Amino acid sequence: MVSNKMRTRGLTATMAVLALGLAACSSGGGDEKPADDNKGGDDLISVGFSQLGAESGWRTANTESVKASLTEENGIELNFVDAQQKQENQIKALRDFIDQGVDVIAFSPVVETGWDEVLQEIKDADIPVVLVDRTVDTTVEDPYVTWIGADFKQEGTTAGEWVKANVPDAKIFELQGTLGSGAQVDREEGFDAVVGAENIVGKASGNFTRAEGKAAMEAALQAYPDMNLVFAHNDDMGLGAIEAITDAGKVPGKDIKIVTIDGVRDGLQALKDGKFNYVVECNPVFGDQIVDAIKKVHNGEDVPKETIVVDKAFDQTITQEEIDARLY
Ligand code: AHR
Numbered sequence: 001m002v003s004n005k006m007r008t009r010g011l012t013a014t015m016a017v018l019a020l021g022l023a024a025c026s027s028g029g030g031d032e033k034p035a036d037d038n039k040g041g042d043d044l045i046s047v048g049f050s051q052l053g054a055e056s057g058w059r060t061a062n063t064e065s066v067k068a069s070l071t072e073e074n075g076i077e078l079n080f081v082d083a084q085q086k087q088e089n090q091i092k093a094l095r096d097f098i099d100q101g102v103d104v105i106a107f108s109p110v111v112e113t114g115w116d117e118v119l120q121e122i123k124d125a126d127i128p129v130v131l132v133d134r135t136v137d138t139t140v141e142d143p144y145v146t147w148i149g150a151d152f153k154q155e156g157t158t159a160g161e162w163v164k165a166n167v168p169d170a171k172i173f174e175l176q177g178t179l180g181s182g183a184q185v186d187r188e189e190g191f192d193a194v195v196g197a198e199n200i201v202g203k204a205s206g207n208f209t210r211a212e213g214k215a216a217m218e219a220a221l222q223a224y225p226d227m228n229l230v231f232a233h234n235d236d237m238g239l240g241a242i243e244a245i246t247d248a249g250k251v252p253g254k255d256i257k258i259v260t261i262d263g264v265r266d267g268l269q270a271l272k273d274g275k276f277n278y279v280v281e282c283n284p285v286f287g288d289q290i291v292d293a294i295k296k297v298h299n300g301e302d303v304p305k306e307t308i309v310v311d312k313a314f315d316q317t318i319t320q321e322e323i324d325a326r327l328y
Contacts, residue, residue: 048097057264061328062284069287135182156190213237217244235267
């Protein structure tokens with residue numbers, strides 16, 4: 001069977017890329033719908049949005065952006081459901097959206113696999129899918145019309161390049177995100193390829209949360225006493241690692257350097273305060289791009305298969321003004 005894992009590739013290492021429509025344009029979810037085939041009231045487009053959870057500062061900012069953009073003023077009737085990081089909750093929400101006969105389904109999948117059945121059901125119901133943030137790995141053909149998110153692999157590569165250039169002899173502990181999620185799989189692949197497996201002393205998942213990141217770091221401090229650098233797949237787990245390192249009597253950012261991904265305000269403050277050493281941004285504020293995609297998909301207009309959200313990276317030269325000006 002053919003696997004349709006959607007991946008993003010080929011961006012420059014600077015990360016300061018423009019938002020791009022990469023692949024060839026595709027048609028918006030099959031046949032163009034007649035003007036009166038709008039299941040939302042008053043010409044609103046009804047959208048079922050399954051958010052994967054509220055596990056991190058990034059996710060909170062992403063949810064705020066989605067809710068601020070998918071509004072009646074913008075022509076959207078939104079049914080937003082939080083899955084609390086459980087795939088079964090997401091699958092239930094997606095089936096509910098099918099039963100409700102929404103015009104468009106948007107969702108951010110908690111993990112990559114396990115969607116074949118429900119994606120086929122959505123396809124059979126002729127409801128177009130806008131994939132948000134994370135990626136899917138499915139045998140269903142053309143499982144979504146368009147995807148909007150970050151280049152996770154490039155984020156990992158950028159983090160790895162900083163480590164290689166600045167701490168070439170690093171003994172690295174990798175704090176992984178939710179195992180099997182696109183963000184974990186691709187960040188790890190990008191990072192590991194640059195730093196080399198021989199420099200990684202251990203790995204464990206902190207499920208993208210501060211509490212689980214702290215617990216995983218506490219265990220790692222016991223298991224890998226020679227570790228001198230943590231690569232955390234998001235800021236929240238890195239912030240949990242700061243607590244564990246401090247509790248162990250060591251100095252975060254000095255005795256054990258910390259490299260993270262996201263760039264939420266708390267993370268960048270830790271960077272400015274010298275507790276983080278490098279942060280690769282993953283921008284969660286792209287609700288406007290989601291609305292634009294939903295409208296085009298609903299109207300049967302051409303949309304790019306992939307749209308990459310702008311990312312950059314920060315080191316300890318970041319200023320307080322830059323942090324205070326952040327939207328999240
Ligand atoms: O999928 C994006 C990732 O999910 C963010 O980096 C992380 O903070 C979140 O939980």
